[in-house]
Each structure stands twice: as C-alpha cells, then as structure tokens.
Amino acid sequence: MRSSRALVAGVLAGGLVLATPMMASAGVGGKPDPKVLSDQMVAPFNLALSAPDIYVADGFIGLVGTLQPDGSLAPVAVDQPGASGVATSGGTLAFTTTVSDEVTGENTASGLNIWGPGGSKISADTHAYETAHNPDSVNHYGVDKPSQCVIDSFTAVGFPYDYTGQIDSHAYSVAAYGSGWVVADAGANALWSIDSSGAISTLAVLPPQPLTVTPELAAAVGLPSPQCFAGGVTYSFEPVPTDVEVGSDGALYITTLPGGPESPVLGARGALWKYTPSNGKLVKIAGGFLGATNLALGLKGEIYVAEYFAGKISLVKKNGQKSDYLPLQNVIALETDADGALWAGTTITLDPSQPAAPGTIVKVKDGKPGKALGLH
Template identity: 60%
Template structure:
C-alpha cells in the first residue's frame, strides 16, 4: 500500500507503534564475536552505506546529506542538501558518485538517481517521470480477487484497498552498478529500474504480488470480521536494496507491503533477479523489515531486519540469526570479511533512546583496518 512504500516516512511512522528490542537484556552475558564497533554516532538515519577504499560513504535520509565518514566519527558532507537521500554507490572506477533522493511525504513530488561525475558533471535520472509515463506494475493485481460485499466493506473500513493494480508512485531507494548501467531498487514502483550514464531509465524487473492468507489471529489483531478469514490478500513486494552477486545476478530485499509488524508475520523476502531477462526468484523469506543486504565472501547474504533489530544470514537458501543490532537499517560488505552497518536513531518514544550509528562488525581475524573495497 502506498503509505508503506515511502520507506523513510514509513519507518518513522511504523516504529512509533512497535517496541524496539535492545541488543542485550540486563543480566545477560555479552554476545560473543561477531560484534559491532561503533565508528560514528553522528548520523540520524543512514539508510545506505558504500565502502570505497578507505572511504565509508553514507546516505543519511533524515539529515538530508550524502557524506563520508571521518576518522573522528563526524560525517563530511559530499552533497548537502540531498533531500530524502537513501541510496549511495561509488562507481567501480571511482569517478562517479551515484545517490538517490526522494522529496515529498504523503505524496512524492520528486524521486530519482543523481550521477555526479568528473569536472562537475551532473546527470539526473528521473524515476518519478518514468513511473508516470510507464508505471511498470500497472498490470499486477493487488488486494482481493472477487471480494464479497462483507470483505469489501471490512477492508475499506480498516483502510486496506480492496482490489487494485499498480499505482503511480516512485521512491528511488537503493542503487548499485551493474556493468555500464545503474540498477535502482524503486520502492514506489515495486520494480528494479535501470539507468544509463545519460539518465535514460528503463524497466529491468517487476516483482509479483505477495499473497497472504488472513488467519483468524490476523483478523482479530486487525479488528476484521470473520468473513475476511481465509481470504488471500495480495500485498505489494517493495524492493529496498539491490546488490550484484559474483554470479552476475542481482540480489534484492523486499518489504511485503501492508502493516510491517508481527501482526501479519515476518513476510519480508530475499530475491535473485536475472538482469538479462528480468525473472525474479524468491530464495528466502521470513524477514521482519528487510531493508538492506550485503553479500559475503563465500556467497552468504546478510539481511538487515529493521523491525527485528537484527541481522540475519542466508546460506544456500536457509535463513539464520547472525547478530542483534538495535534499529539496524543498512548493511554493507567490505574486503576481508568485514561488515559495516547503519542504525537509526530511536523512533519509538516509549522505547530505549539511542543515537544513529555507523558500526563495523568484526569477527576475530576479520578486523584488520578500515580499508576495504568492493
């Protein structure tokens, strides 16, 4: 649903409802390595990180800047202002800075990919304009197929759209480089978009609807009547991050649309997308707020679960717990097995108040120095 696709606003609004777990309860023994080493507590919402040589780049969406991490933990702005910044990536040759920005709250007024290159060159790939002209998921059916009057009335009263196809909406959230193209995870379009160096946008892949059968427990939690029980509701698959694997395939995390809370279960997913033909295959599910991913040295995939305050790892399609990390929203891999993560400030006034951070996650011999490159 549209109100859950604007990730920055969605995370802020939904986190007010959810109690955020802390990293360890009082009296428990500290968790053994791997463990996070705080490199900065001077960020607000570091939605994405990129490691380029000795530089750690960050897109801080709430601060509205793109910058680099300094030795003292401060963030040196590279782009300021960068309204609604969320994705950041430095090109493989180190000559182009790519970052996504999105403006507007209840209604998106601008969204796209910025490509800043040598000698002051600046190119803007307008994903909102592309969405308005093409709407890649316009043929994807969401909601309930052939609903009864009771189901229609109940869903409408609860604020769920009953039956609809893809809406016109763009939120260019994350970006990665694939060959000579830039691949954008557009959380509004429910698609992966490709942009070339001239800013021309095309559709690379569209994600299918994500059906969830409403159980009696779900209906009770959402105050829905019995006529809704057993009905499959097709939620939107909302892409949040995209990375290139060693096999040349694209790996993508998605939120499941609808209420992002334990009420409907942990429904976030991890996908493998063939960039040559756009086919998408779900390889793991069961994530509670899959906002970012990183690919490890041995092909394992780490997933940041924002609403679980945890990082999971997927090996051969099997998901397991890796590390508790409060408010984790971003994760990035570096050479040597090191991982970097970004956490947001506390958004739940009733929960523990913590700052936003950038951390390096170390595990024995992993921790050598902060000098890594993709």
C-alpha cells in the first residue's frame, strides 16, 4: 500500500477537519498567547526558523519562501512540486519535493534539494535510492496468515491484506544533522541520512504499527463479513514518519502517522518516538495522537506535537505524559526557534462541511529573551 499518499492527498483533501476553536484565548497565567502573523498560506507543511528569517514550505503552491511583514512569502524556490520539508544550516537551505501522478497517486519522484552559498545546488534522489534498496522490505504489513474469510473481506474493498514494504518515496521532513541532513520519508517508512554531497544512506526503518481489528471495528470501516474478525485479527499498518528533529542529546525525535484510514473510527494511532543513532535503539515515547503531522522540541525537554485531525497541539513532558496544549484548527506544522518560541503553520480548510479557515503562520508562544526571530 502506498502509505504516503494519505499524507497530502488524504490528510488535506480527504476532508476530515474537526470543528475546533481557531485559536485559544489570550495568554493568562503562563498559557499560550498565539498571534497570527499571516493568513495568506495554503499548506505550510514545515517551517524553518533561522534568525531573522522564517522559511515556509507551502506544498500546495510549490513554493519555499520567507515570511514577510505583510504576511506574504518572498519566493526563495519556486515551481517546487510537493515542497514539504525545509531546514537551514550554516547558510545552506535544504528542502524536500515530491512529484505524484495525478491519476494513480503514485509518487514518481522525490528527494532533497540542497542549496548552498554561491549558488551551489545539489539534488539527493530518495526515489532512486528507495527503488534500489527498499529498506522497509523487511517489514511485514497486513495480516499474518490471514484466513480465506479475512482475505475475501479485504479484497472486496480493495485493501491489501498481506504484503511487505513496497517501493515508494515521499521525502517529507528534513532537519540538519551533523554536517548533513536527516530526512523522514513517509513513503519509504524510513529515515535517510544525507551528507553534504547528496549521498544517501539508511539511518533507520520504522516498525509496523499493529491494530486489533474486531468485528465491531471491521463493520465501522465498511469491511464486509465482520464475523471474519471474531476474536480479533491483528493488522500491521505502515508507520509513515512525518517529522524528525534532532535533540540536544543527539537523539532523533520522530512523529508517525500510521497508514490506512486516519479517521477517528480506528482510534488515535499516531505516535512519538525517540531514536538513538549510536546504538540503534528506538523507543516509543507517547501514543494516542490523532494525525501526528509534526513536532517541535522545547528548551526544557518538552515536546510539542501537531495533531491535525484533532485540531490541536499536544504537549509531551519528559516522562512521556501527554496533555492538551492549544486548540488550533488545521495545524500541520510546528517549530521552535533558538530562544524557545513556538511557531505553527495551519492549512486552509478543504472540507466544505467544516468552518472555513485560511492557512496561517502563528507564533504560539514567546521564548526567552535573546536574538529575536521576527519579520523584517
């Protein structure tokens, strides 16, 4: 199953946008006091905060730009299909792009663009690397040894029931990592390490995400013959990594948006992970997110998670305790700057049954005094 297509086509065009307050009230007693700096966005999938600039990757209009005082984007890279991830390091800009077939939905090209000082431009072709290596082919998805009744039920609705990782690259988010970059690939279900020359290697493969399908759940998602699932049948979904950030401890923090239907009927299945490259250890920090599309690291070990389908930002403390932080309709991107200020990007509302809202860039909370990031 091509898991990454649900991220853009499904997450945005699929139409599940919950009716939540557009913004929390003004900050009182240490609560967030969000300020809308732009309502001219469409789909700001990721932000990069490099004082004094605020970089935005707006994927629906294929633009990477910097936010201006009037709320517009000054173009930095135009005609960039599926632009989603953006990061900066030492005067170098990196951003991801993905080309998808409009008819089949297949991703036909994807990669990381590395634009350095002096006009240098390097392209790292993650689609070609995935085609050659397909690291998540080691993962088994679907049902292990399904009964004929289960096979028939899934086949009737065109849903895969037993397969290993397929070739699919959707380079979605990027972060500066050492002297190079780390990319979360939502199609390959992997993290890539990409050096300054554009050479790619596999850093980690995310594990399948199991869910017990009961007769009640089968009926709720429209599977025929729900009695086939009596006693519960385990289905392993693809993990779909959506964001990666590098912590001060050298660990990588990752959000995942498990494949398959992302509606609340299957429950809040998104997760937050910590991966330690030095020993290859992957630990699940927290789960229960409804559409975990992005994360941001705070200065005191706290982690913010964007829950797109829940219309809110959640806060995860060092001990893994999860709590609501701020209602924010259509939130899809989060980032903290060097001073600890929290920023967010929200998409336009595409579901006509839900309250209309523009795409925005929001400064959610201020950070410590320092070299302020702002518009100039």
